[in-house]
Amino acid sequence: MKLYVYNTLSRSKEEFVPLTPGEIKMYVCGMTVYDLCHIGHGRCFVSFDLITRFLRYMGWKVTYVRNITDVDDKIIARAAERNESCEVLTERYIAAMQEDFASLGMLSPDMEPKATEHIAHIVTMIEQLIEKDYAYKAENGDVYYRVSHFAEYGKLSGKNPDELLAGARIEVEKLKEDPRDFVLWKAAAVDQVGWPTDLGYGRPGWHIECSAMSKDSVGETFDIHGGGEDLQFPHHENEIAQSEAANGCDFAKYWVHAGPLRIDGDKMSKSLNNFFTIQDVLAKYQSEVVRFFLISSHYRSPINYSEDNLREAQNGLERFYHAIRDVKAVELQDLNQSSAYDAFIAAMSDDFNSREAIAAMYELVNQINTAKVVGDMARAGLLVAELRGFGEILGVLQEDADKFLQAGSAEDLSEEIVEQLIADRAQAKLNRDYAKADKIRKDLMEKGVQLDDSREGTSWRRSS
């Protein structure tokens, strides 16, 4: 089946054809590590995790690179504020990021290059740009990119270079030849953060590190460049200008951008200070619920963060786990034997439409429940295995059903006590003492435990 991907460069869905048959090189702009990741970051990187998982399932050999920007003015400012070194600060936030991302079910990228480990590559690239007249050194030692020399400037973000010029803010400094020019290298005093290099003592500007790291990790021309939608301009536009000018060839073939996460109608962002960290959210919801919430919309659509929507994601996952519960999954031969296979693959092959793929999985749930109703447990077992197989592609439904459904129950009740009360209630039911049986159930319900009777006995889960 053909894969179609929306390419920001052409503003349309295109058939995906890798540069090298069977292989995909993907570079995604990662975090600038000066603070905890918020759930909007989670949304973005879960999207690329989902894309990577699906591409691999389809048999491509994917090299997934997600960089870490660990030198930057905000990092320097924050470190100064906290009276600690940049290294200590960034290491702490990198560790937190790894933990948060793992909680959201993300697989590790194949490479996570750091800007500070690529200073030499950055300097080399800047020197090439100067040599080719695409960059110039200003009086104070800064190096700027000469936007007027790059004819295709604006091709990704759809900006008209002349209008950018007209709309550019008046620069106070007279260092630039042109207000659109952006900094490649910032000269610094020796007591400031920086590196001694052939360009002088200083540090890289914001965009150049991605040009250097992508070249080092996936090459001069590669298949997919990803990132948040808000990076289209200026970051990605500038990356294109730098890389194509320095390397003299095309940069990324497909540009994939993840949509924003909104809260109360606005984009969640650091600058609006309207964000919840991933840790904030995980304190309230199971990690799988959060991931399921994030993949329940198409990756390019804005999604709204709200209690209601998280709750809905939880309800949806509970429906899946109720179906899985009490069914012994069989060993699965081929996922492509599943009745949901075509719909699922078609959905995911159409620009990674996870929501529609999930709809196909719900149809499987209905079949599982029907099989359970008629007592065809062999069939149920097969269908559950299929369901889990699809779940694996999306990075969900790998949990034990009881574990998922019981998580977050009242903490002052041990499993033993619950089991004992269930036994007491079973005895009461045998004695036809329904008043007592109902009281036990009601008391447990008030403590957050819901009892479910079935032919096989009574099971329990967190009440919602």
Added chain:
RNA sequence: GGCGCGGUGGCAGAGUGGUCAUGCAGCGGACUGCAACUCCGUUAACGCCGGUUCGAUUCCGACCCGCGCCUCCA
């Protein structure tokens, strides 16, 4: 102001030129000692105005509304 994206039933959220999204919620029924879960049935939508068409929620145009980018941002 420039560029771009979107407005779908009570809510969330896909999709399509002419019978179904899907989930939650609602309603009716089954199951159950009563519930929950589940099953069966069912209600209900395509911002507004024109155009193309035998037929448009789907294509085209105008309008209204919301959002994003244009400055640090995933």
